[in-house]
Amino acid sequence: MSEQKTCKEAEWEIHPITPETGAEIVGAELSGKLNEEQIRLLRETLARHKVLFFRGQNHLDDEGQEAFAALLGQPFAHPTVPVKAGSGYILELDSHHGGRADQWHTDVTFVDEYPSASILRSVVAPGAGGDTIWANTVAAYNSLPQELKVLAESLWALHSNDFDYAVSAERKGIAVTEERNYRNVFASTVYETEHPLVRVLPDSGEKSLLLGNFAKRILNVSASASDHLLQLFQEHITRLNHTVRWRWEEGDVVIWDNRATQHVAVNDYGRQHRIVRRVTLAGDIPVSAQGERSRVRSASAPRLQTQPDSASA
């Protein structure tokens, strides 16, 4: 699917945004009532393009978003941030309450079974700014020189939520108390997990670089070497060739493969209001190129629990 493609069964058009990363699906009306063929197509297209974009899904409410998500996988709630009131699994990021994910990250990598995918819906979009950018971490692995692939496959990193990716020291015009409150909730339980720098994706066998802002240090090397290695690989992942950028409109829905991407919300919109709501889908424990599984380090960190099915899911 390297060029525009029409799926007659689903009556959707697939428009790739870059050759490797991101595709807009035109003609889809997302809901909890999609048929098996449409779900199969979504899974295939997500595996190919890593990020899928849908305009004009204004008919969706929280319940509809959760019902749609449940067709793609098992939704679960964030380990520390309470779900939005009245919802089963929704994480709301509200720019007026400290919710600005303005550092490159993969969602929830501080636990071992971090989400396989995220489904984000725009509820309030700034008039300008607040775009989200995704980086394709499979493409990033593939474009490494062979010597650096070998090095990456030998490395492990410690991931933790002890620093809140949604807080930026460079933020302007946002009350400090809002940031502090959000940060305190986000790290109310500290999780620490050791992940390989390269994980092998279970379905495709593709290799994906696993870093982002929850990766605090490379294990078994000096602090200085860790800093250099994190910078080397993180800068490679976020090279423009590996990215796709989306200008939000209210009612847009974006689905990303959270095992094959990082993302960042550009924090350029000042006091304009921005609200997005996210449902994440349960993932699996990463496996390294050598067949070793990620391991939880923090003794105090409970296992990530999926919630029982809610009435809306």
Ligand SMILES: [Fe+2]
């Ligand atoms: Fe995120």
